[in-house]
Amino acid sequence: TAAESCTVGHLVAQLGAVPGASRVLREAVVAYAAEVKTRRLGVPPAVIVTDGLVSAAVAEAMAAGVQHRTGADLALATTGIAGPDGGSPATPVGTVWLAAAYRGQVVSRLTSLKGTRERIQRRAAAQALVLGWELISGR
Numbered sequence: 434t435a436a437e438s439c440t441v442g443h444l445v446a447q448l449g450a451v452p453g454a455s456r457v458l459r460e461a462v463v464a465y466a467a468e469v470k471t472r473r474l475g476v477p478p479a480v481i482v483t484d485g486l487v488s489a490a491v492a493e494a495m496a497a498g499v500q501h502r503t504g505a506d507l508a509l510a511t512t513g514i515a516g517p518d519g520g521s522p523a524t525p526v527g528t529v530w531l532a533a534a535y536r537g538q539v540v541s542r543l544t545s546l547k548g549t550r551e552r553i554q555r556r557a558a559a560q561a562l563v564l565g566w567e568l569i570s571g572r
Contacts, residue, residue: 434505435461435561436474436495438486439513439529444558459505464495474498487513487524489541492532496541500534507569508534509561515553529557533565540568 500508513529520526
């Protein structure tokens with residue numbers, strides 16, 4: 434299960450490209466807008482106001498929210514700035530927060546990526562998959 438913002442489906446596309454993915458992939462939510470993050474994923478509006486849309490707190494809330502709503506064992510989430518616009522000195526283009534929720538544990542990781550919008554999206558999605566694998570394998 435996945436909740437994607439800046440990767441807009443790239444994470445699920447990479448997972449779904451693997452033969453047999455239908456045995457483990459339940460569903461995904463592209464939560465691009467803040468109101469979708471709150472309404473569909475249960476991200477508290479106060480977290481968005483306090484921490485910002487591109488933050489560990491929002492990524493973790495997205496992962497926990499989609500996991501809770503789908504009953505999945507593992508949930509992954511991405512939120513960030515893929516560009517080419519939208520960055521700031523504090524949060525430049527390529528800033529992405531990844532999160533994974535598994536068996537009551539939620540972890541997040543900040544990554545800073547360079548390249549085109551699509552390259553940032555693809556690399557962020559791949560890194561989210563790695564984060565999920567690390568969490569379930571205990572690494």
